[in-house]
Amino acid sequence: MKNPLVNNKELKRDLVVLIIIILLPFTFYLYTIVPTNASYFDIGFLTISPGYYDYVDYYLWLLFVKILTIGILSIWFVTCKHLWKYILLFPIFLEIHKILSIVDFANNGVNVPFSFMSLVSGILFWKIMLVFVPYTFILIFISIRMNYNNINSINREKINEEINQQLYAVSKFDYKDYKLINKELKLLKKQKLTMDKKEYLIALIRIRDRLMI
Incomplete structure (x- = not known):
């Protein structure tokens, strides 16, 4: 601020x-x-x-x-x-x-x-x-x-700070969690035919939210 x-x-x-x-x-x-x-x-x-x-x-x-x-x-x-x-x-x-x-x-x-x-x-x-x-x-x-x-330097500092925050979040992301989410995504694709569109979309959104940094 x-x-x-x-x-x-x-x-x-x-x-x-x-x-x-x-x-x-x-x-x-x-x-x-x-x-x-x-x-x-x-x-x-x-x-x-x-x-x-x-x-x-x-x-x-x-x-x-x-x-x-x-x-x-x-x-x-x-x-x-x-x-x-x-x-x-x-x-x-x-x-x-x-x-x-x-x-x-x-x-x-x-x-x-x-x-x-x-x-x-x-x-x-x-x-x-x-x-x-x-x-x-x-x-x-x-x-x-x-x-x-x-004014330009202030804007650059804000952008650099946001980039650093994102890089820090990426560095903290656990690879084991990624493998687990990837496994759930493959399983969801297999179950796609047995689910209606709404259920499938909700499941995809739930997985996406877990991937959000």
Whole structure:
């Protein structure tokens, strides 16, 4: 039987993930607080300028589209219990590249088409790595702490325990009892013609129950 404290911990973990999933789409619409066609947006401690994008609302809309995508991929990575989840780091890398490309274009007005050579040879690649590497370590750390992988190990332990119990029962089965049951079964087959179907079936079930481990 599973420890209720473990169940409570897993419930809290799943509740946190559920709340994040519910709130994530709403964060996308934060760009709507910016006035339409505004040339800058001042929130006291930070002034947002759209640069070459002309309007702040359009600039933030582009950023939040990518942030939402990274958020969805990150939740998928953290909650996934399969080893193939590390493939998700590649699209996360590409989305970080897109975000930094948007910011770079806003500041410099240079929009370089994506290609492997332009990515590796440019300074933008090192900017991406400065974001991607720490972010990857954070995701892996959270994934380990969330412990979704443990679900598979728990199921394997249960299966192994059942197998061990069955093997132990088989090892305790007496060969003399088997020979006696086998003898009774042969005798029952000989008496089959003198018995009706119901009596024969009841006798077979009685022998089967004795063979049950």
